[in-house]
Amino acid sequence: MNIPDNLLYTKTHEWAQVNDLEVTVGITDYACGQLNREIVHVELPTVGTKARQEESFGALDAVKASFDLYAPVSGEIVAVNKEVIENPTIVGSSPYYDGWMIKVAMSNPLELKKLLRPEEYGRLLDSEGSH
């Protein structure tokens, strides 16, 4: 299971990379694996809109089903990865790098306390019976 040490995680399988007040968001390798890495469509908000922690900021379509994407932190969306909209398969092939989705200018850094550290996320996956 690929769970990078430098990221924080949500229970809904998003990752957050914190760089001062800017947070980059994507979905985890585990989530991609659950979708057999067959991601056919990614729907993302436009730059300038607001994200709210634990609320949906977009959606992702696998072949058979759709899934909401939940924001790990609140704040203004300052960048959107147009590459994943054009070519959604890169989410599955590179979930932690090329497959990033949005960057958020975090409005409340205290919200980070709610996120899971890598070892906590690993335990969550163990309890979900990951394989």
Add this chain to the structure above:
Amino acid sequence: MPSKTPIYNWHVQRRAKMVEFNDWLMPLYYTTMTEEHLNVRQFGGLFDLCHMGRLRVSGGDAGKLLEYVLTNEVESMKEGQVSYALICNEMGGVIDDVTVYKEFDRYLLVVNAGNRLNVIEWLSKQKREFEAKIEDLTQSLSMCAIQGPLAQEIVNRVTDRPVSDLPYYSFTSRQVLGNRTLISRTGYTGEDGFELYCTTMYIARVWDRLMEVGGPMGLKPIGLGARDSLRLEACMPLWGSELDLETTPINAGLERFVSLKKTNFVGMRRMLHLTPSPENKRLVAFELQERGVPRKEMIIERKGMHIGEVTSGIFSPTLQKGIGLAYVEHQFSMVGTELNVVIRDKKVPARVVKKPFYSRRRKL
């Protein structure tokens, strides 16, 4: 405990993702659904269909019983012919969609796995004074399908005599590794192809033989995921999505499988009285005009009015766009009609298109 098909071990050895489907453990995919889908369109695919229900109807009145229970003509069928038909209730609602095989003095009915018991019960109920016997052969007779441009070539190489002359929706008998196998030119993918039936004991050998001969030519095993996307591109209905007890064959655009020339069949009275009206929904095929993926139960709207609902939707591997089937009010069913699919509160423009989304190039 869900049942395992005779090919179950093969699927597991191939590391297929197995899922429970109507009380059967079936492969959802082996590699990816998209890859499998495209492989069927380009080369060929092999499908384990042992989960489908296979019923034999025999006896002096077998033809009469089926003529009464099915929407399509049965008694005029010739030996070796296959027909597609609906089984309806008195209200014209669809109990199941089936293929019927006319053998010398009896019929084989292939029904959906999830409806098998309902169909048996319904046939037994309708039997009344008809002298007919209904046997469930699902366990003793097995089936698989081979579909795609290479299907004929591969079948010819495994049978004692070629099947090239077999017409569409006909069947014949051939030897595969010395075992009698019934072969029909039928399928659920929009491609040329065959369905093969043999004694359950031998089906795994037939499967292995097809893979052994077809594998080097590009034949791949195909899971239920691609089976669904292939049939949707071909606009073939799926019971539970496009068909159900509240929907008539006319709603679903299947009138060519309903013979109103017959003296009587269950549901006929209702179908004769159906006239186009707003509440008379019609099944349409639509394409999204923007990137996106429609899904079952999403709302179809036009100028602020709710006019229908999506029954099936996918991102089409062949067309590389969101496509779907939907029931809409009759007046909005014309090809070219513009409508919106409501995807997560957003109206995504779509257009009614001609069915099917995909049809194979036919040989001259």
